[in-house]
Amino acid sequence: xxxxxxxxxxxxxxxxxxxxxxxxxxxxxxxxxxxxxxxxxxxxxxxxxxxxxxxxxxxxxxxxxxxxxxxxxxxxxxxxxxxxxxxxxxxxxxxxxxxxxxxxxxxxxxxxxxxxxxxxxxxxxxxxxxxxxxxxxxxxxxxxxxxxxxxxxxxxxxxxxxxxxxxxxxxxxxxxxxxxxxxxxxxxxxxxxxxxxxxxxxxxxxxxxxxxxxxxxxxxxxxxxxxxxxxxxxxxxxxxxxxxxxxxxxxxxxxxxxxxxxxxxxxxxxxxxxxxxxxxxxxxxxxxxxxxxxxxxxxxxxxxxxxxxxxxxxxxxxxxxxxxxxxxxxxxxxxxxxxxxxxxxxxxxxxxxxxxxxxxxxxxxxxxxxxxxxxxxxxxxxxxxxxxxxxxxxxxxxxxxxxxxxxxxxxxxxxxxxxxxxxxxxxxxxxxxxxxxxxxx
Numbered sequence: 001x002x003x004x005x006x007x008x009x010x011x012x013x014x015x016x017x018x019x020x021x022x023x024x025x026x027x028x029x030x031x032x033x034x035x036x037x038x039x040x041x042x043x044x045x046x047x048x049x050x051x052x053x054x055x056x057x058x059x060x061x062x063x064x065x066x067x068x069x070x071x072x073x074x075x076x077x078x079x080x081x082x083x084x085x086x087x088x089x090x091x092x093x094x095x096x097x098x099x100x101x102x103x104x105x106x107x108x109x110x111x112x113x114x115x116x117x118x119x120x121x122x123x124x125x126x127x128x129x130x131x132x133x134x135x136x137x138x139x140x141x142x143x144x145x146x147x148x149x150x151x152x153x154x155x156x157x158x159x160x161x162x163x164x165x166x167x168x169x170x171x172x173x174x175x176x177x178x179x180x181x182x183x184x185x186x187x188x189x190x191x192x193x194x195x196x197x198x199x200x201x202x203x204x205x206x207x208x209x210x211x212x213x214x215x216x217x218x219x220x221x222x223x224x225x226x227x228x229x230x231x232x233x234x235x236x237x238x239x240x241x242x243x244x245x246x247x248x249x250x251x252x253x254x255x256x257x258x259x260x261x262x263x264x265x266x267x268x269x270x271x272x273x274x275x276x277x278x279x280x281x282x283x284x285x286x287x288x289x290x291x292x293x294x295x296x297x298x299x300x301x302x303x304x305x306x307x308x309x310x311x312x313x314x315x316x317x318x319x320x321x322x323x324x325x326x327x328x329x330x331x332x333x334x335x336x337x338x339x340x341x342x343x344x345x346x347x348x349x350x351x352x353x354x355x356x357x358x359x360x361x362x363x364x365x366x367x368x369x370x371x372x373x374x375x376x377x378x379x380x381x382x383x384x385x386x387x388x389x390x391x392x393x394x395x396x397x398x399x400x401x402x403x404x405x406x407x408x409x410x411x412x413x414x415x416x417x418x419x420x421x422x423x424x425x426x427x428x429x430x431x432x433x434x435x436x437x438x439x440x441x
Contacts, residue, residue, distance in 0.1 A: 018192065020135040021261065022123040023157045023165035024106065024142065027174055027181065029119035030059035033098055034088045036151050043180060045069070045085040047078055052277050054357070058090055065176035095119075098150055105145045109138055114261045122162050124261035139187040159190040163257035164198065167206060195255030200227030207252045209245060217241050229253035266366065267304060271312075272296045273360025279318045280356040287344060291422045293361035294340035298333075301363060302400075302407060307332035309365030311342040315350055316358035325349065332367060336420075337399040339363065 026032070030048040035041045045064035049057040055075035067082040078085065099118035106113045109132055112124035125138045132138045139156035146154050157168030172188040174181035190198045204210055204223050221240050223229055229237060230253040238246030251257070272293040280286055290313075301308060312326040325346040333339065343361045409418045 018126070019160050020124070020126050020129065020138075021159055021162050021165040022125055022135065022139055022142070023159075023162070023169040024121055024123065024139075024146075024154050025156075025169050025173075026102065026119035026146075026152060026154045028059055028061055028065075029152070030090060030095060031061035031064070031088075032152050033095060035061060037094075041086055041088075045082045046088060047075070047082070047085045048088050048090045049078075050075055050275070051087040051089070054275055054277060055087075056275075060085075062174060062176045062181035063178065066178045098152070101149050102146055102152075102154075105149050106142065108145065109142055112261045112263050114263055114265060122165065122261045136187055136189050139189075143186055153186070155184065156187045157190070158187065160192050160195065161255070161257040162259055162261065163208065163252055164190050164195055164255060167202070168198070196227075196230065199253065199255055200225060200230060202226045204229060207249055209248055209252075214241055214245060214249075226253045267306065268366065269362055269364040270297050270300050270304075270306075270308070270366070271314075271360055271362030273314060273358060273362075275316075275358045276356070279354075280359070281352060283347075283352060286347060286352065286356060286359060288422050289359050290343045290347060290361060291336075291340055291420050293359070294343055295336045295420060295423070297361055297363050298336035298339050298403065299407065299410075301334040301366075302404065304366075305369065306366045307334050307369050308339070308363030309367070310363070311339055311346070312362040312364060313343050313346045313350075314358070314360035314362065315347075315352075315356055318355040318357050320357070321354075322358075323350070326364075328365070332365070332369075334369070335399040335403055337403075 031046045034046055034048060035044075041061075043063065044061070045067065046061040047057055047064050047069060048059040049055050053076055057069060057071055057073045057075055057078050059071055060069040060078070064078075064082050064085050067085075069078045069082050069085065075087070095118050099115075102119070103113060103115060103121065106121060106123055110123050110125050110128045114122040116122065123142075125132070125135055128138060129135070132141060135158035139158050143154055143156060146152065153174075155169050155172035155174075157165040157170070157172055159165040159168050168188045168190045172185050174184045176182070199206075202225060204218055204226055205215055206226060207229075210218070217240050218229070221232075221236070223232075223240075229249055232250075234246065234250050237250045240246065241249065274289065274293075280289075309332045310326055310328045312324055314322065314324050316322040327342050327346055329338065329342055339361065406418055
């Protein structure tokens with residue numbers, strides 16, 4: 001399909017806008033932020049990510065994309081493709097601050113904003129059209145608002161549902177060139193009644209859920225495009241890829257997606273991980289990393305007022321083999337002590353002899369805090385006047401009180417004002433990390 005094809009962006013006669021969804025995506029967000037705040041980088045191929053031999057590309061400017069560099073690419077390959085590119089390590093705190101301003105601009109047009117990441121979101125503007133005009137007008141106004149607020153451009157797709165809005169925003173994007181971005185239309189509209197006109201020429205890989213394995217199954221029955229799937233009966237698609245996947249793909253191929261925009265989505269998981277420049281073989285070092293990550297995850301759980309029922313560790317070895325280990329705990333928690341104790345037990349069961357390239361700690365099964373029933377052990381260790389030096393025996397509730405006090409101190413004096421003694425680094429103070437500050441190696 002040609003970028004900006006008008007036959008799908010012109011409503012069919014008598015069409016009524018019953019539901020209007022926008023997908024807004026910033027253009028090369030991290031790289032564009034860096035080029036904006038460092039004028040000397042403008043017009044140059046810029047790569048945000050880890051520059052080391054184990055680094056990963058987080059974002060590439062359009063100048064770098066011209067050479068074939070893209071996100072999630074190993075930095076070593078990116079250097080070979082664009083040897084003169086400028087690597088920038090990234091600044092997550094700054095990106096989050098800019099993202100907050102972008103989301104605020106979106107909420108001027110509708111309260112129904114569902115962030116997908118720092119730089120993209122779905123908006124339901126169905127009820128906003130009386131005030132701000134139709135979906136295309138809102139998208140154009142929003143693009144201008146975000147540019148005025150941040151100096152950054154975004155692309156917007158307008159459609160009757162989330163799936164098609166997401167695909168249409170890709171049609172609105174700039175394209176890469178050696179000299180920088182070649183502007184796209186900025187806003188691309190798929191009007192009601194034109195969904196299949198837009199979808200059917202696209203490759204089947206455009207559908208959510210079609211990876212290499214699923215595509216191979218589809219190709220075996222002669223499917224190449226979305227239209228090929230829609231032309232089959234449901235039973236044939238289900239027979240090829242399975243019941244759940246088949247029904248999902250068949251609905252999408254026919255332009256059906258009834259999912260609402262959810263502005264108040266609860267986090268499904270929280271995690272902290274780090275890729276090491278040299279494989280780690282020392283278990284004591286890894287146990288210190290578990291302390292650090294547990295402290296970070298617990299702090300974010302308390303800030304979100306959530307408790308976790310399942311604790312997971314992720315271990316990637318030097319040969320890229322990756323394993324996860326999980327444990328469900330008796331009482332949901334938001335304390336670093338309980339998370340650390342569980343994660344350490346899981347790590348104890350892992351043979352680290354091959355060398356650990358990446359380690360992560362995660363919390364899932366998140367829910368609101370619930371009243372907890374004290375156990376007899378809790379009663380024995382927390383009774384009036386009773387003191388204990390047995391760390392393992394102290395209740396989760398006791399540790400939560402202590403960690404809430406830590407939260408207050410950090411809020412007032414900074415994240416590195418206080419923390420576990422195990423994280424003191426000689427000559428550097430506390431090695432506290434509240435976010436995945438260098439997630440790209």
